Amino acid sequence: MDERSISNFRNMIRRRGSLMDKEIIPTSTAQQASIIIENMFNTAEKSIRILTGGLNPRVYGTAGVIQEAANFLSNQCTTMEIIFINPISNNKIFSHRLINTIIHNSNFYIYRLKEDMKKDISFHFCVVDGKTYRFKSEPHKHFSIASFGDTELAQHLENVFLTVKENSTPINKERNNQNPEAA
Numbered sequence: 576m577d578e579r580s581i582s583n584f585r586n587m588i589r590r591r592g593s594l595m596d597k598e599i600i601p602t603s604t605a606q607q608a609s610i611i612i613e614n615m616f617n618t619a620e621k622s623i624r625i626l627t628g629g630l631n632p633r634v635y636g637t638a639g640v641i642q643e644a645a646n647f648l649s650n651q652c653t654t655m656e657i658i659f660i661n662p663i664s665n666n667k668i669f670s671h672r673l674i675n676t677i678i679h680n681s682n683f684y685i686y687r688l689k690e691d692m693k694k695d696i697s698f699h700f701c702v703v704d705g706k707t708y709r710f711k712s713e714p715h716k717h718f719s720i721a722s723f724g725d726t727e728l729a730q731h732l733e734n735v736f737l738t739v740k741e742n743s744t745p746i747n748k749e750r751n752n753q754n755p756e757a758a
Contacts, residue, residue, distance in 0.1 A: 581610075585610050588600070588611055588614045589614060592618045592707070593618075595707075595724035596722075596723055597722050597723065597726075599722055600721045600722065602709075604717050605631060608631075608709065608717060608719055609634045612634055612701060612709060613637070613643050614643075615703045615709065616640060616644050616703070618704075618707065619647050619653070619704055620704055621652070621704050622654050622656070622703065622733075623647065624703075624736045625657045626696070626698075626699055626700050626736055627657060627658070627659060628659070628661045628699055629661050630657065630671055630673065632671060632673075635671070636671065636672040641672060641677075644677050648683055651681070651682055654682050655684070656683075657674075657686070658687070658743050659685070660688045660696050660699070661693075663687075665747075668685065668746065685748065686743035687744050687746055688743050689743060692743075698710065699711045699714050700735075703729075705729050706726050706729050707721070707723045707724070707729055708725070708729045710728075
């Protein structure tokens with residue numbers, strides 16, 4: 576995308592986010608996905624929940640996304656939770672730009688999906704406050720859909736996240752006390 580197209584897309588996403596427009600927004604690039612995530616984090620009031628394979632740094636590692644996540648977590652009445660589906664080492668998780676920036680927050684939690692559950696999960700998503708979401712049905716492609724006001728699907732994804740969380744193990748955020756098999 577050229578700079579003008581990026582600017583137009585960013586403005587459209589800001590507008591839809593502020594209006595809680597429930598129209599489906601398709602995306603096909605990591606840059607578009609990052610703009611959507613940045614705006615989702617910006618509009619978040621209570622919770623951000625992410626189910627991911629590996630937290631793509633081109634989506635979740637941009638300066639805008641990291642800044643919005645830090646701003647969100649500065650309010651102690653909020654929570655951010657990330658569940659990793661893929662078997663990623665703690666070292667790799669902790670070296671991710673987003674996680675490295677926010678790991679010290681007491682209202683930030685990370686989990687690893689239990690091995691026997693991985694075959695049942697073939698999608699990734701981020702859901703905010705049970706109101707907005709970005710959903711990706713094909714984890715190895717950049718195509719996704721998002722909405723800032725489709726509360727029906729957002730609440731369903733929130734429930735899916737909570738079910739998956741019950742089948743996940745917390746990752747110890749203390750870097751010097753890592754699970755040796757995951758390091």
